Amino acid sequence: MTTGTESAAATVAKPAGESSGQGTQVSFGRRAFERLGMLPVLVVMYALFYALTIYYSDDGTSNFITAANNMNILRQVAINLVLAAGMTFVILTGGIDLSVGSMLAVSAVLGMKMSLPTAIPELSLPTFILAGLLCGLINGTMVAYFSINPFVVTLGTMTALRGAAYLLADGTTVLNNNIPSFDWLGNGDFLAVPWLVWVAVAIAILSWFILRKTILGLHIYAVGGNAQAARLTGIKVATVLLFVYAINGLFSGIAGAMSSSRLYAANGNWGVGYELDAIAAVVLGGTSLNGGIGSIWGTVIGAMIIGVMNNGLTILGLSSFWQYVAKGVVIVLAVLLDKWRQQHNSAN
Amino acid sequence: MGQVVLEMEGISKSFGATRALNGVKLTVRSHEIHALMGENGAGKSTLMKVLSGVYQPDAGIIKVDGKPTSIDKPADARAAGIGLIYQELSVATNLTVAENVFMGSEPRTRWGMADIAEMNRRTEIVLQSLDAPFKATTPASRLSIAQQQQVEIARALIHQGRVLIMDEPTAALSDRETDALFRIVRKLRDEGMAVIYISHRMAEVNALADCVTVLRDGGYVGELSREELDPARIVQMMVGRPLGDFYQHKTGRQAGKPVLEVENLGGGKVKPASFKAHAGEVLGLAGLVGAGRTELARLIFGADPRTSGRVLLEGQEVNINEPLDAIRLGIGYLPEDRKGQGLFLQLSALANTSMNVLRQNAKLGVINHSALRKLTGEAISRLSIKVNGPEGIVGGLSGGNQQKVLLARWLEIKPKVLLLDEPTRGVDVGAKSEIYRIINQLAAQGVAIVVISSELPEVIGICDRVIVMREGVITGECQGANVTQEKVMTLATHDARLAA
Numbered sequence: 005m006t007t008g009t010e011s012a013a014a015t016v017a018k019p020a021g022e023s024s025g026q027g028t029q030v031s032f033g034r035r036a037f038e039r040l041g042m043l044p045v046l047v048v049m050y051a052l053f054y055a056l057t058i059y060y061s062d063d064g065t066s067n068f069i070t071a072a073n074n075m076n077i078l079r080q081v082a083i084n085l086v087l088a089a090g091m092t093f094v095i096l097t098g099g100i101d102l103s104v105g106s107m108l109a110v111s112a113v114l115g116m117k118m119s120l121p122t123a124i125p126e127l128s129l130p131t132f133i134l135a136g137l138l139c140g141l142i143n144g145t146m147v148a149y150f151s152i153n154p155f156v157v158t159l160g161t162m163t164a165l166r167g168a169a170y171l172l173a174d175g176t177t178v179l180n181n182n183i184p185s186f187d188w189l190g191n192g193d194f195l196a197v198p199w200l201v202w203v204a205v206a207i208a209i210l211s212w213f214i215l216r217k218t219i220l221g222l223h224i225y226a227v228g229g230n231a232q233a234a235r236l237t238g239i240k241v242a243t244v245l246l247f248v249y250a251i252n253g254l255f256s257g258i259a260g261a262m263s264s265s266r267l268y269a270a271n272g273n274w275g276v277g278y279e280l281d282a283i284a285a286v287v288l289g290g291t292s293l294n295g296g297i298g299s300i301w302g303t304v305i306g307a308m309i310i311g312v313m314n315n316g317l318t319i320l321g322l323s324s325f326w327q328y329v330a331k332g333v334v335i336v337l338a339v340l341l342d343k344w345r346q347q348h349n350s351a352n
Numbered sequence: 353m354g355q356v357v358l359e360m361e362g363i364s365k366s367f368g369a370t371r372a373l374n375g376v377k378l379t380v381r382s383h384e385i386h387a388l389m390g391e392n393g394a395g396k397s398t399l400m401k402v403l404s405g406v407y408q409p410d411a412g413i414i415k416v417d418g419k420p421t422s423i424d425k426p427a428d429a430r431a432a433g434i435g436l437i438y439q440e441l442s443v444a445t446n447l448t449v450a451e452n453v454f455m456g457s458e459p460r461t462r463w464g465m466a467d468i469a470e471m472n473r474r475t476e477i478v479l480q481s482l483d484a485p486f487k488a489t490t491p492a493s494r495l496s497i498a499q500q501q502q503v504e505i506a507r508a509l510i511h512q513g514r515v516l517i518m519d520e521p522t523a524a525l526s527d528r529e530t531d532a533l534f535r536i537v538r539k540l541r542d543e544g545m546a547v548i549y550i551s552h553r554m555a556e557v558n559a560l561a562d563c564v565t566v567l568r569d570g571g572y573v574g575e576l577s578r579e580e581l582d583p584a585r586i587v588q589m590m591v592g593r594p595l596g597d598f599y600q601h602k603t604g605r606q607a608g609k610p611v612l613e614v615e616n617l618g619g620g621k622v623k624p625a626s627f628k629a630h631a632g633e634v635l636g637l638a639g640l641v642g643a644g645r646t647e648l649a650r651l652i653f654g655a656d657p658r659t660s661g662r663v664l665l666e667g668q669e670v671n672i673n674e675p676l677d678a679i680r681l682g683i684g685y686l687p688e689d690r691k692g693q694g695l696f697l698q699l700s701a702l703a704n705t706s707m708n709v710l711r712q713n714a715k716l717g718v719i720n721h722s723a724l725r726k727l728t729g730e731a732i733s734r735l736s737i738k739v740n741g742p743e744g745i746v747g748g749l750s751g752g753n754q755q756k757v758l759l760a761r762w763l764e765i766k767p768k769v770l771l772l773d774e775p776t777r778g779v780d781v782g783a784k785s786e787i788y789r790i791i792n793q794l795a796a797q798g799v800a801i802v803v804i805s806s807e808l809p810e811v812i813g814i815c816d817r818v819i820v821m822r823e824g825v826i827t828g829e830c831q832g833a834n835v836t837q838e839k840v841m842t843l844a845t846h847d848a849r850l851a852a
Contacts, residue, residue, distance in 0.1 A: 218717045219710045222703055229696040236655060236685065236693055237707045237761070238676035296698045 041290050042305045045338055049309060053316030060320060068319055075198065081311035082204035083259050085304065087278055088285035089211045090255030092303045093248040095286050096215070097228040098295025099154035101249065103143060104256045104282055105275035106165035111135035111260035112270035113169050116178040119185070129186050132261035133254060139165060140253015141246070148245035162279070170272030177271040190265030200262055207255060211300045224248060228295025284335050285310055290342055309338065354382030356418070357546050358434075358515050363402055363412035372398045373409070376572045378548075378565055380515060385537060385547045387561035391590055391780035395570040396550050400517050403548075404436045405429040435508025436517040443492050443500040450475040450488040453507045478506045482536055498529035505536065516540065517548045522556060523778070526641040526806075527841075534560060552780070554583045555809065566590055591781055605816055607633035610667075611800040612683075612769045614652060617661035621824045622647045624660050629769065629800040634791060636815030636835075637804045639844045644824035645804045646688055649771045653678045653685040665768065679708055684762035688773040688804070690751070694758045697747035701739045702728040704746050705760040731760040735790065752783025759790060770794065773804045788814055808837050820844050 057068040067073060087104050094101045115132035119125045139161065146157045192199045215221040226234045227244045235241050259278075264270045288306030291298025313334060317327045358380040365373040373395045380386050390396050401407045403414065405426040413420050416432045423429050429436070443452050450471040451458075458466040459474075475488035484502050486495060492503065501521060508516050518537070522530045537547055537560060551557055557564060564581060566573040566589040573589045576582075608631030616624035622644045629635045637645045650656045652663060654672040662669055665681055672678045678685070687693035696704055706713065706724045713723045728742035735756045739749055746757050755775065762770060772791070776784045791814060795801055805811045811818055817831045820843035828843040830836075 217719060217721075219714050219719055220717060222707070222710065222719065225699060225703070226696050226707060229698050230692075232693045233687075233696060236653075236675050236687055238674075238679040239707075240676070296696070 041299075041302050042288060042309065042338060042342060045341065046305055046309050046312065049316075050312055053312065053320070057316070057319055068316060073315065073319070075201075077308075077311050077315045078201045078204075079198050080315060081307050082198070082200040083262050084278070084281050084285060084310065085204045085307040086207050086255050086259045086262065087282040088289075088303045088307050089207050089300060090252035091279075091282040091286050092211065092289075092291060092298065092300055093215075093224060094154070094252050095228075095283070095291050095293060096224050096295055096298055097245060097248050098231070098293075099147060099245070099248065100158065100283070100293070101143060101154065101252050102158040102279050103139070103162040103165055104252065104259075105278035106162045106169060107136050107139040107253050107256035108260040108263065108275035108278060109169035109270070109272055110139060110165050110172065111257040112264045112274045113173045113178060113272065115257075115261055116180060116264050116270035117172070119180050119183050120178070121182075125183070126185055128183065129189075129261060132186075132264070133257045136257015136260060137250060137254040140250040140256065143253065144246040144249030147249060148242040154249075166272065166276075169274070173270065173272045175272065177269050179269045181268050183265065183268065186261060186265045188265075190262055190267070200266070203258065203262065207258070208300055208304055215300055220244070220247065225296055228297075230296070281310060284331075288335060288338050309334070354384065354544065354546075356380070357382050357416065358403075359413075359415040359418075360399070360403065361413050361415070363399065363409045363414075365398060365402060365407060365409050372570050373402070374570045375412070376567060376570070378572075379575070380546045380548060382514070382544050382546050383541060384562045385541050385549055385560050387557040387564040388548055388550045388567070389552075389557065389564055389586060389590060390567035390573075391782060394567040394590070394780075396567055397519065398570075399567070400436065400519060400548070400550065403429065404434060404517065430511050430513075433512055433514035434517065435511060435513035435515070436519070437501065437504045437508065437521060438519055443495070443503050445491075445493040447492055448488065449479070449486060449490050449492055449495070449503055449506075452492050452503050453478070453488075453510055455507070457511070474510060475506065478509050481509070482506060496529070497524045498526075498532065501525075501533065502536070505540075513545070515546045515548065517550070519550045520552065521549075522551070522553065524641070527845075528640065530556075552778075553807070554586065557581075557586070558583060568592055587781060605632065605634075605795065607631065607816065608798060611665065612652070612802075613664035613667075614648075615662050615664070617648070617651055617658055617663060619651050619658035619660070620644075620647050620656055622651060623824045625821075625826050626661075627819055627826065627829075629802055631768075631798045631800055632795050633817065634795050634801045634803060634815045636811040636818035637802055637821065638808070638811045638818050638840050639821035641806055643821040643844065645821050646773055647824070648821070649685060649773055649802065649804060653683060653771060655685070679765060682765060682768035683771070684765060684767040684769070685771045686758055686762060686773055686775055688777060690754055690758060690778070695746055695754055698745065700743045701732065701737070701746055701757055702742040704757050705731050705764060708761055709764045727764065728760075731763065735760055735763075736786065750780070750783070752779045752786070755779050755783065755787065756790075759787070763794075767794075767799055769800045769802070771802045771804070774806065775803065776805070776807070776810065808840060811835075811840065812837065 054066055054069050057066040058064060061067070087108070091101060091104065111132045114135045115128050117123060118131040119128040143158055143161055146152050147154045189199050189203065194202055215224065223234070223239050223244050226237070226239055227241050231241055260274070263274060285306035286298070286303050287293065288309055289298065289302025289304070291302055310331070313331060314327065317330055322330070356379055360376065360378040363373050363376045364371070376395065376399055378388070378399065388396050398407065402409050403423065405423045405428050408424060414423055415421065421432055423432065444455065453475045454471045459470045461467045472488040479486070479488060482502055482505060484499070486499060492500065495503065505516070521533060525533060537549070541547055549560060558581065561581065562578050564576045564586060566586060568590060576586070610628040611631045612629040615626050618624040625648055637648070639645050647656065651658045654674045654677050663672060664670065670681055672681070675685070691697060702724055705728050709727070710719060713720045713727070725742045731737070732739060732742065737756045737760065738753050739746070739757070746754055749757070776787055779787065791801055791803070803811070803815060812835050815835065817829065818835050818840060819829050820827050820840055822844055830839050
């Protein structure tokens with residue numbers, strides 16, 4: 005670990021081809037700043053909404069920072085975070101998955117149909133998860149073994165699976181108020197925290213563990229960083245690609261179970277546009293769309309930023325049209341800020 | 353030698369706390385090929401970026417024709433008649449030659465449209481003066497690397513350039529293409545152009561340069577005229593000390609039993625090839641660029657599919673279908689394109705060096721990071737890699753240190769056979785000699801080493817035996833005192849003049 009005094013004499017990465025042999029020394033403070041990533045943006049945004057809600061309230065109190073509302077934000081973030089965690093795997097390999105919303109819908113509809121008294125209600129949860137996994141394996145097979153561009157593959161499955169979800173639901177909504185096997189998931193609490201939040205936290209920790217602690221995780225970064233080099237280092241690139249799309253499908257299936265349980269229903273329209281929120285969370289978290297750079301920790305912050313913004317703007321009473329505009333602006337601004345911050349770091 | 357067209361005096365430039373340039377001077381005359389030499393990091397590229405308006409100097413003046421001129425942006429450099437040909441070519445292959453030549457400054461018709469006819473006409477004149485074997489309307493995608501370079505030269509000429517900067521122009525050229533380039537450069541010189549020629553290769557500078565300016569650690573070391581040109585002296589000026597036996601060749605090295613035996617191995621452009629590499633031997637694989645040397649190494653390593661033949665390791669036939677098979681058997685391959693095929697630039701030194709030994713340092717797929725940190729730390733000190741610890745990112749390292757990181761990756765597998773493809777390309781003189789030292793050490797430990805290199809002095813300097821390839825065929829072999837430039841070149845080109 006370098007100290008403050010060393011940082012005064014820190015060398016800088018010189019332009020390409022002219023690098024000093026010293027490597028880049030980074031001070032502790034700057035390294036911490038790099039680690040924090042977008043966290044300051046989240047904190048500032050949270051404080052801003054607190055101030056605004058007080059300013060615009062009649063009685064001078066804010067109903068933004070309350071235990072109940074904080075829990076609300078977490079609950080709203082949970083499903084997007086599960087999808088964004090899976091998306092992080094895919095984007096780290098330099099790929100993209102546009103089909104997560106459609107995979108969520110297919111698994112939600114199949115799971116809810118399995119929960120009906122005429123089917124086998126005990127198998128509902130495995131159905132959600134396996135349906136998602138299967139969809140993910142389809143994406144992964146086409147990307148990994150047929151070498152089709154992931155954007156094209158998942159644009160296709162996004163459309164086809166959306167149609168499949170409507171067909172499976174017969175164009176209506178599958179309703180079921182009696183779902184004892186997974187009612188807890190969307191509506192139960194554990195230690196005063198909703199199960200939705202626990203599941204999202206568990207998935208974030210699992211993803212962190214895979215990415216940071218396992219061979220597979222390092223291989224994912226390697227494939228995203230330089231696929232040719234990965235192959236020449238003996239990494240089975242196709243297997244790695246199959247895995248990331250499969251786990252993304254699996255997480256979409258879990259997200260399908262979460263939303264079905266929460267709403268006691270599923271239809272072909274579930275999850276429209278969710279892929280964009282998931283991608284936004286990943287990008288806000290500083291993960292490069294080129295692959296090889298990024299972290300699940302960043303994705304958690306990214307998902308929180310989107311959640312806080314949705315919730316805060318709603319409490320402020322902004323119309324949903326303006327909310328879209330605000331969200332889009334904040335995503336681009338935040339990434340611009342991140343880019344500037346990184347350039348600033350490498351220039352000083 | 354003509355009159356002075358360009359003077360740079362007292363040029364300094366810092367990035368943060370690092371002084372990249374410190375009071376550098378450079379004087380360039382018309383009718384002159386002026387070589388700019390120095391190790392990687394000496395400041396050559398930074399100086400040229402100052403001259404071409406990419407960087408603004410902190411101090412110093414630039415005079416063009418004796419008049420102080422400020423060059424704040426690339427357009428200023430172009431207006432002053434300074435043209436730059438980058439190391440990495442910037443030819444858009446989806447456009448025609450003329451469109452590339454005029455890119456960004458297309459002449460317009462009175463309707464405001466690009467004047468294609470005028471572009472083609474003016475490009476054709478310049479191409480003829482270069483004796484280029486292609487037309488203004490040829491799509492750039494059909495051109496070879498050498499021809500793309502000619503397009504870049506044409507681009508500089510079309511803007512009435514008087515000073516042409518060439519940054520390592522022969523790095524990707526075969527010897528024949530290099531000769532053609534030299535003819536063009538000499539012709540431009542004779543017509544009055546001032547050429548600033550940046551190169552690592554002593555032989556080229558010897559053949560071309562009218563004078564040499566040497567930089568070291570961002571400072572000006574000196575200028576030598578044609579009469580004072582002496583490779584040993586230039587190297588000493590570049591590194592600041594005499595190098596001694598540069599290649600550190602151990603003569604009288606005894607080769608052991610054959611480790612790698614290749615029998616009729618063919619595939620792609622490689623015709624069935626057979627050779628043996630022995631334990632403790634440094635075997636050279638020479639030939640022109642495109643002779644099939646890289647392809648043969650990739651066949652052995654399982655990176656490309658083979659159509660014939662077999663490979664024996666320590667007398668046993670082995671089945672290598674993909675790189676992983678080769679790695680498990682103890683065969684390593686260092687690719688020629690370090691950044692494109694070797695390194696993970698955004699990952700740490702630890703990740704880069706231990707990529708092949710993860711399984712041995714993991715339990716149930718969970719990596720033992722502390723074991724790897726120790727391994728990487730040892731490799732860093734053994735190969736004296738200048739990096740900010742095992743967690744340091746390799747993207748910011750110099751070429752030599754990056755190459756050592758890549759070598760460290762292969763040393764981790766305790767290789768029996770090591771295939772090194774252009775192991776010193778783009779590496780400065782100091783790191784080169786360290787890489788030779790590592791190669792010698794490995795050979796002493798009994799590793800069979802195959803070195804592919806396009807630099808003949810290097811092949812002759814470090815190899816015990818040399819196999820030569822031409823157009824996918826092994827054309828011959830020479831050993832010991834028989835390894836001479838003439839012999840290797842004859843086998844590589846089948847040029848009767850050289851055989852005589």
